[in-house]
Amino acid sequence: MASDASSANPAKIQVLKDALYEEVRQHGSQTRLFTQKDLLDLDIIPNNNISLLIQVVQGLCDDKLLVATANPHTGLAWRWRSREDARKYTSLPDDETVMVYSIIDEAGADGIWNRTIKNRLNMHEAVVKNCIKYLETKGYIASMKNVEHPNKKMYIVANLKPSERATGGPWFTDGELDTAFVEELQAVVFEYIKTNSAYLSSQGQPGGRTRAPKKGTIRGGGAAALDGSGSDARGTKRSAADISNDDDVVVTPAPTSTTGSKSKSSHMIYLPMPPGYKKYPTVPEIAKFIQQSGITNNTTLTEADIQQLVDVLMYDGLVEPITVNRRRGYRVTRAMKQDTVPFHQRQKERETGIGLDKALRLGPEPPSSALTEMPCGRCPVFELCGEGGPVSPKTCVYMLEWLGLEAQVKVAVPAAMVSS
Amino acid sequence: MLVTKPAAELCSLLIDELHGELPSRIFSTLLNKGRSTLPQLAQYTAMTPRQLRHGIAVLIQHNLLYYHLEPGSELAFYEANIDHAYNLIRTGKILEMVDTSFGAPAKDVVQNLLLSGQTRISDLIAAYQGKMDQVNKATAHAASDDPFGPETNGVNGDSSPKKPGLPVKSTAQLNSVICRLVEAQLIDVVHTKTFESPQDILKTVEKEVIDKHFRGGVKGTKAKAELESLVAEGLRKVRDESKSLKRKLEQNGAASKRRKLFAGAGTANGGLDEEVDPLLDPKQVIRINYEKCLVDLRNRRLVQFATDVFGETTAYVYGILLKLLTKDLARCRPDPVMDSRKDDDDRQGISSVSTAQILDNLKTSVDLSLGMGKADRQQISSRAANKVHENPPKKKTLIEEAEVVGDASADEDEDGGSNDESDYDSDYKPSANGTNGTNGVNGLNGTNGAKVKFDDSAANKDRRLDRPTQLRQHLLLLAESPQRFVRHCGQEDWTVDFEPLMGALREAELDWMIENTSGQQGLRLVRILRAKGKLDEKALPNVALMRKSELQQKMLEMQTAGFVHVQEVPRDVKADVKKSFFLWYCDVNRSLDRLLDTSYKSMIHCIQVLDLLREKEKDVLATTKRTDVRGREKDTMRKEYYERYSRFLENERQLFSQVMRLDDLVSVLRDF
Numbered sequence A: 001m002a003s004d005a006s007s008a009n010p011a012k013i014q015v016l017k018d019a020l021y022e023e024v025r026q027h028g029s030q031t032r033l034f035t036q037k038d039l040l041d042l043d044i045i046p047n048n049n050i051s052l053l054i055q056v057v058q059g060l061c062d063d064k065l066l067v068a069t070a071n072p073h074t075g076l077a078w079r080w081r082s083r084e085d086a087r088k089y090t091s092l093p094d095d096e097t098v099m100v101y102s103i104i105d106e107a108g109a110d111g112i113w114n115r116t117i118k119n120r121l122n123m124h125e126a127v128v129k130n131c132i133k134y135l136e137t138k139g140y141i142a143s144m145k146n147v148e149h150p151n152k153k154m155y156i157v158a159n160l161k162p163s164e165r166a167t168g169g170p171w172f173t174d175g176e177l178d179t180a181f182v183e184e185l186q187a188v189v190f191e192y193i194k195t196n197s198a199y200l201s202s203q204g205q206p207g208g209r210t211r212a213p214k215k216g217t218i219r220g221g222g223a224a225a226l227d228g229s230g231s232d233a234r235g236t237k238r239s240a241a242d243i244s245n246d247d248d249v250v251v252t253p254a255p256t257s258t259t260g261s262k263s264k265s266s267h268m269i270y271l272p273m274p275p276g277y278k279k280y281p282t283v284p285e286i287a288k289f290i291q292q293s294g295i296t297n298n299t300t301l302t303e304a305d306i307q308q309l310v311d312v313l314m315y316d317g318l319v320e321p322i323t324v325n326r327r328r329g330y331r332v333t334r335a336m337k338q339d340t341v342p343f344h345q346r347q348k349e350r351e352t353g354i355g356l357d358k359a360l361r362l363g364p365e366p367p368s369s370a371l372t373e374m375p376c377g378r379c380p381v382f383e384l385c386g387e388g389g390p391v392s393p394k395t396c397v398y399m400l401e402w403l404g405l406e407a408q409v410k411v412a413v414p415a416a417m418v419s420s
Numbered sequence B: 001m002l003v004t005k006p007a008a009e010l011c012s013l014l015i016d017e018l019h020g021e022l023p024s025r026i027f028s029t030l031l032n033k034g035r036s037t038l039p040q041l042a043q044y045t046a047m048t049p050r051q052l053r054h055g056i057a058v059l060i061q062h063n064l065l066y067y068h069l070e071p072g073s074e075l076a077f078y079e080a081n082i083d084h085a086y087n088l089i090r091t092g093k094i095l096e097m098v099d100t101s102f103g104a105p106a107k108d109v110v111q112n113l114l115l116s117g118q119t120r121i122s123d124l125i126a127a128y129q130g131k132m133d134q135v136n137k138a139t140a141h142a143a144s145d146d147p148f149g150p151e152t153n154g155v156n157g158d159s160s161p162k163k164p165g166l167p168v169k170s171t172a173q174l175n176s177v178i179c180r181l182v183e184a185q186l187i188d189v190v191h192t193k194t195f196e197s198p199q200d201i202l203k204t205v206e207k208e209v210i211d212k213h214f215r216g217g218v219k220g221t222k223a224k225a226e227l228e229s230l231v232a233e234g235l236r237k238v239r240d241e242s243k244s245l246k247r248k249l250e251q252n253g254a255a256s257k258r259r260k261l262f263a264g265a266g267t268a269n270g271g272l273d274e275e276v277d278p279l280l281d282p283k284q285v286i287r288i289n290y291e292k293c294l295v296d297l298r299n300r301r302l303v304q305f306a307t308d309v310f311g312e313t314t315a316y317v318y319g320i321l322l323k324l325l326t327k328d329l330a331r332c333r334p335d336p337v338m339d340s341r342k343d344d345d346d347r348q349g350i351s352s353v354s355t356a357q358i359l360d361n362l363k364t365s366v367d368l369s370l371g372m373g374k375a376d377r378q379q380i381s382s383r384a385a386n387k388v389h390e391n392p393p394k395k396k397t398l399i400e401e402a403e404v405v406g407d408a409s410a411d412e413d414e415d416g417g418s419n420d421e422s423d424y425d426s427d428y429k430p431s432a433n434g435t436n437g438t439n440g441v442n443g444l445n446g447t448n449g450a451k452v453k454f455d456d457s458a459a460n461k462d463r464r465l466d467r468p469t470q471l472r473q474h475l476l477l478l479a480e481s482p483q484r485f486v487r488h489c490g491q492e493d494w495t496v497d498f499e500p501l502m503g504a505l506r507e508a509e510l511d512w513m514i515e516n517t518s519g520q521q522g523l524r525l526v527r528i529l530r531a532k533g534k535l536d537e538k539a540l541p542n543v544a545l546m547r548k549s550e551l552q553q554k555m556l557e558m559q560t561a562g563f564v565h566v567q568e569v570p571r572d573v574k575a576d577v578k579k580s581f582f583l584w585y586c587d588v589n590r591s592l593d594r595l596l597d598t599s600y601k602s603m604i605h606c607i608q609v610l611d612l613l614r615e616k617e618k619d620v621l622a623t624t625k626r627t628d629v630r631g632r633e634k635d636t637m638r639k640e641y642y643e644r645y646s647r648f649l650e651n652e653r654q655l656f657s658q659v660m661r662l663d664d665l666v667s668v669l670r671d672f
């Protein structure tokens, strides 16, 4: 190279170097790649002298102010590096350290695994270790965690923020899925969808009270009128009181609400929206609401993030997508079964000891399944169970317990059964 | 019905439960060994011919056997009819269903038919006559203080369940009840082919057709198709024979007139009914038609499903729609051979129902304004709601059209929407106070003071839609749901595509089971797999937003339960397990099959536990059988034993109702 460049003196080269570097910086960010032609077109190198350009570029590369990259589309190309970063390179004590540093630098925001460094550079482990130690104490690099490979020791240039891919996005804190944060947000999103996709009403629902005696509803006086005549098993039969009110416009509240329920919300009920409702909340709307609510103070959530949350709610069976006129909104499933008390209020109530008997969950309990109403549906030894097997229904304690019989497994049989 | 081991065991247990051990043993032998002759059976079971004949008679009486006599052969082959054996479980449900839709007298008749199996009409009448005579004698003694003498037969059919006496009060009433049930297809006629197994019937029909039309053999695709359609027709003819009585009644012409009278539950005009009904041929043998019963049971199940999704009022409307739609539907699942033709009678039974028809059948006492939210007119797109789908969905089309996320198109729709809104919603006025937006609680708090109430009622009156519009809203709501409860198949016409809908219900049943055993997160994972197909274990946590460790545990748990499945994909030819990919997926049908098996087995367990309890309380139960104790258990038994007895009854009830609950599941999975 030196033989080629005999014509240029070092001082002139230095001037050209400075000029080219400054010009390059004017033309783009550190990520922009400059091809040889780009550099010539900057009009710094006189007469488009290629060999001179090569000398200048080589000089800049040696100063670590330019970085050469082989790009499959454009061939060899360069990008610039700030003087400050370049100084870090030049301040490093030996080639090995430079190589280690540059490989970490190149890995960018994703970081790099220390084993990869060793393998790529084909260096001895101890050498790599030393270099890393040196760089770490200098504060040039930092170790980081990658959610995709939580067990790998990764390094990243100190002044970079780990990429989303490495941190796992907004749902991760220190490389761990922040379930509390996710659940909290899910609850907010769910409440938003619920209150905006169902109609909160105080109207009574016929049969609602007669249908669900399991929940311990007190049958009001009106419901007692459920006599045999024409009674319908579907529970659509209404009490005489309701029927006499038919011509009345005011809807009589269901008897449950009149028989002294404590909280006001207990006779409120969510109803499905009428068909064709076109204001079901969409993901952009939900995202806007979350942003405005300021719940996520320092994390910014994109629409894609919110979509992810909504999708999970959908998979949980809590909301369903509904498309009206090509507008895809979301609504709660089983609106009538939804709790009219907001989730967060329920949470607070629990802290004061109210409602601990019921599990805290978003949305209503699923309908019970015939199988899980009895022990066999959840039995851990179901597959083994059968007559003549290691466990059998005739020796099954779960069944006896279920029938409320565990106490009297063996009963002595006295002779006289009938009292005289 | 597929004969799996648990299913076979269950059916034998059921027969044992209802008809005793002897028939049960014969039945299970037949299930194990396949069709057999009498001598063969004697050999397998080591029973005396007398015992065998007795057992077989019981089984045949209850339609639990098929038999086939080859022309010219001396011995008949017997074969177990496992479908009917399973149906024994449904006795209670069918009775309840008949009770609610046809009243107590009909229930009584059906109960007798279920107890005694197929019966000649004359025998049934004789049995009732005997009972009536007894009661008449008894009431004659107490005539002085009984205002209803035997003369008032059938007049107060309604109050009869509460008064001591018989639900069926005269042979004329009996006759009319049977007519009614025949028209509803719940009772059909036993004919010569009733006891032939479907395969035998197919063989006979095929042979007949070939003998008649294809002497020279079947050649070419055209001839084959012709043969197929002729066979199908022949099979249909055989099937329709059991409907002969219904047809006769219809020809009589009185059917429609009478139906109107009977539709109201309060038939105080029983006398009038009986005059119109033709006297049934006493020699006719009748039986319960389970296939049709299943159609009605399915309707009830769907109404339940709709109740869970939408609530009572909408579900009630749905029930009426289903009732009208399936009035002439003979079976839940069309037969692949017989019902392949489009213009078949049975298919026609399920065309569509009009809004007006539904309106005519709604009880006037039901307030349709309930159970549905309210929204301003501007918030409703009437065009979207009223979209008509003329054809049933092709396979599984979940995403129907390109969807635009966001509300970009909302504006353009505003214009189009309001244009056609006037067509239907002309009388849909926005509320007077206009505050009933999405969460507008403000509009309708009728629970406040009396003054406010008055104001509100005025507002309500303004907002109130007319009844047809309200009805329409409920129907449209059903049509709009992702489960597709209803298809809006014409401007004023509604129908139901049962196949995809039942698929949705089956999937829902599976989901409930999963959520009840593996929790909300378990359900989440399964549904992700269902939506995305096969997924690598590493890809799952990101979609599910779950910690990896928790997720892995959940997946293993659900794999054992049969809800998810895993496939190992080796990375290279060496197939090193450590390097393999593991793809999770979920095969709904496989899970459902497993669920069905689990249900059978759980039913068996219930019955076995019941056996155990019977064994344990043998002495107590023996006591209650004594004639001096029977009916007066409480007074005659010592307290301690009476308590044991009543606890046993309580347990028995719990076990039986659990078996019924499991049958609900089996019905959905297998029969509906």
Ligand code: SF4
Pocket (backbone or CB within 6 Å): A375, A376, A377, A379, A380, A381, A382, A385, A386, A391, A392, A393, A396, A397, A398, A399, B605
């Ligand atoms: S009978 Fe008992 S042991 Fe057997 S499956 Fe059921 S619960 Fe489990």
